[in-house]
Amino acid sequence: MTATLERLPLLVRDWITGFFPEPVRWLVSGLLAIVAILAVFGLYFAYLTLAERKFLGRFQNRPGPNRTGPFGLLQPFADAVKALTKEDIVPQAADKLLHFLAPCLVVAFGLISFAVIPFGRYLIPVDLDAAVLYFFAAGVSSELALFMAGWASHNKYSMISAMRALAQLISYELPLLLAVVPVIMLSGTLSTSKIVVAQGGWTFGIIPHWNVLTPWGFAGFFIFMIAAVAETNRSPFDLPEAESELIAGHLTEYSGFKYALFFMAEYFGMSALCGLGVTLFLGGWQAPIDILQVVPSYVWFMVKLSCVIFCLMWVRATLLRLRIDQLTRLAWKFLVPLGLINLGNAAFWHLSADWSGPLQIVRWAISAAVIVIPFVLIGRTLSSGLAPRTYRYAT
């Protein structure tokens, strides 16, 4: 039963491809994977927007959208209809071609990153040997599309936003990669499916061997998630579209469906990056406890993904936006040094793999100290001179 559930998507695929002659089956199965991703993540995106609005509502003492359908469940479709029927306004002075291309490209780049994420034990669209590298190659391109949008709009706010998008990309690509390198180093592979397999197994059947449960893995996950928030331009790093400063940044001159495409791309990018984070650090599709393996692996993946995305929503509801100089300073003076130290930490972890018994405790202590002490020290220097003040009263 469990095995059937686990293989269910494959069985469905085989059943459908069975209708086609042998020579085109590879093509059909490839197309099926694309259709499945588009359908699943299209729907996931639709309900993610609803979930975000609902969660934000709860965080802010209000109910959130609740008028369209029961509990507002039809809200995404109402939004889609509205976006589709709105007038598409292109500024007269805009660079028309780029203005049109940017939203298309940004969605395309957001989608192609899904190709290498293992959604389940048998569910990976393309099992590439250099999958992690592919993911980042696809990811960097999306910021280029943001630049195109900002540039093509011929609007000063959009222009500033385009510059910010570039600066942010250049700054946060590095910590993102530095956070990933230890995982690659310890798994010895760039393939996402093998990285997930390497995190299989449980100590005493309850403690999973996920990367996040080691000192270097925890630090890596921490750096990865901060950089991921910056990469996907979400609050508190949503500087390119900072609505209180730049109105809507690169989106200022977009309306109707093109605007919706950007919105879609943001959620696709967020899902993909969080999916990679889940894959690299949270054990991918592995179940958290041995006996819970009866639940199909793809369910576990989606559960973990949703949890991580919920944390991002929480952050959005809570934190203030940084200024661009503080943003780049955080990347270069905090995340990059920590990432480099974490790299050394992972190397130590790798070299001390055969320590056992009481030495195991020493290993944990050293590894934790190596990352916590710099964290505290660098954090202190970064926030030096900033403290709540006490106030006098006039006499």
Add this chain to the structure above:
Amino acid sequence: MNLILVLIGGLMLTAAAVAMSLRNIIHSALLLIGSWLGVSFFYLWAGAEFVAFAQVLVYVGAVSMVVLFAVLLTRRDRQDVVVAPETRTRAISALLVGGSVAGLLVSAVLGTPLATGPAETPTLTVKDLGTLLAGPQAAGLLIAGVILTVALLGAVVLAATDSGKEDAS
């Protein structure tokens, strides 16, 4: 097989040629990114997965960003990205030189009997590459690292504002 190659080559060459003749630098830069993507498709087609992704990461992700930044930083207003057309003599002489070099190279390539190996794609996994880079080619890797560090420092020094001297100039 060769049809795919011709398609990739056509895309790459057209993008590059149009990019080099456009007057709007932003368009040129974006088209060149297309051309670089074409080159990475070529690597993928040839089976060099790692190089293809590295190409995208470095060229589309890093070089293009720096180029766009440079374009934005070195213009006075929006109109500045449209550069004046070049003089005719210059264009013609450049075309002549380029054409003759092209003719020379193509005839040399077609005229030389080149030894070709087996038809199947040689397998080269990322792991093999890593072992090679960390083992026999470690010196090269180190030198590349040093070059990159030096280049980074040099670029920072060059581009950094010397605010003290600026008032004098």
Add this chain to the structure above:
Amino acid sequence: MTTLQLCLVISSLLFCIGLVGALSRSHTILVLLGIELMLNAANMNFIAFWRFGASPTAATGVLFAIFSIAVAAAEAAVGLALVIAVYRHQKSVRLEEANRLKG
């Protein structure tokens, strides 16, 4: 024409497009981009020879391409930093006007 020769022809043409661009344009950034194109054309040759050459087991072509991409990144960074430095002094990005070493 063998596949190898086709690859080489394409890369030669790409090289020449880069060359024409570098020679004919006077905007410094465009010249730099032309040079980048030429470098890419050379890289294509490494891969082409590795894939279709006489001894594909030797990974030298791929390794060379990787190193060359790294150097290209360094070159672009330094080149564009130079462009910005020159622009700051001369207020121009035209190559002809950058003819003095002293700012």
Add this chain to the structure above:
Amino acid sequence: MQNEPTSSAPGLAGTPANSSFDILHSPLGSPQQGASVREVNDPFHGDLLEVSMGPHHPSTHGVFRMVATLDGEIIVKLKPVFGYLHRNHEKLGENTTYLASMPYTDRLDYLAGMTNNWAYALAVEKLSGQVATERAEYVRVIVGEMMRIVNHCCLVGFLFNDLGTSFTPLLYAFREREKFLDLFEELTGTRMMYNYQRFGGCRVDPTPEWLAKAKALIDGFPRFLDEYEQFLTGNEIMLARTQGVGRLSPELAINAGITGPVLRATGVGYDIRKVDGYGVYPRFDFRVPIGDHGDTYDRYMMRILEMRESVKILQQAFRDLPAGPIIDPKAKNRGLRPKAGEAYGRIEGPKGEIGFYLISDGSTNPYRYRVRPPSFINLTVLEDMCLGHSVADAVVILGSIDIVLGEVDR
């Protein structure tokens, strides 16, 4: 400690009339305009970008416009442009009777109508020689301090919105504000446009139930403040975004006539409640918080601390509220014809000194009616505070001044 005022005098870049003249004759972003700006400001290297923030920008708190000249993202010149909401308030005041102007004053600073009413009532009382009853003075303190809390709640919430939160602190603050507005509605019939003060007293007497409700609300309010501060005041991003940003020197603040929390944040302990001692304020025990740096963080903290002091005042007022008539039975409101003369009534409004200057020629209408709007005068130092900071900071600095465009433009 303080940075020196850089270029322009506190008198500021042009009166509203001048500014709008400039706008009409120079289309923004045109090459000529850009060129002239570059020549004017040539000590700054780099290429300048002129951005018109507003009149419809999400963070200008209404239809306000800042013409910012940017070097990168740093502001090198900033010209505030007012007048988009001009309603001829002062001329209207001269063409209506004294009492008929009272509802109009609500529309000045529409987030703090009660204190506008009070200042106007005070001015007319001075002019006509009437005195408010004892109970009315206490009720005025109660509604005035509640108004201060409402106004500061708004300000703090909007300030955090300008700092880039997704509405959460704003809605928390608004939840509290709603409770106060409900009380005001119960007392006066409207939520924002109260028309509550009369010459010689107040319009309606608060019932004991109302007073009990208000007291309960005030007693619970410090808990909200504690929670709010715990979440936000010590937040590192908040500290990094506000400390050292938008400094104002006490000298410039005094020269420019800045009042209210913005002045006190610079370290000048000037509060009209203490200085004038109008109404029954001398009977209350409260302190006036002052800042040391004059930056955005100090301006934010002034509001928080003032809310705490307001709570103290309110508790004393509820305790000591005397019985008696709410309005002097002999008070003359309709058909008031004060003797020829002039009077200036001012109070410490939530935003600073709100004053009304009236000249009477003995008729039913004032001969001259003039408002001293704190928002407008505090706004005059905007450029001095913003120079050298980035666009993002300009928005925050503007938010920390606390302007209401209805009062700036009148």
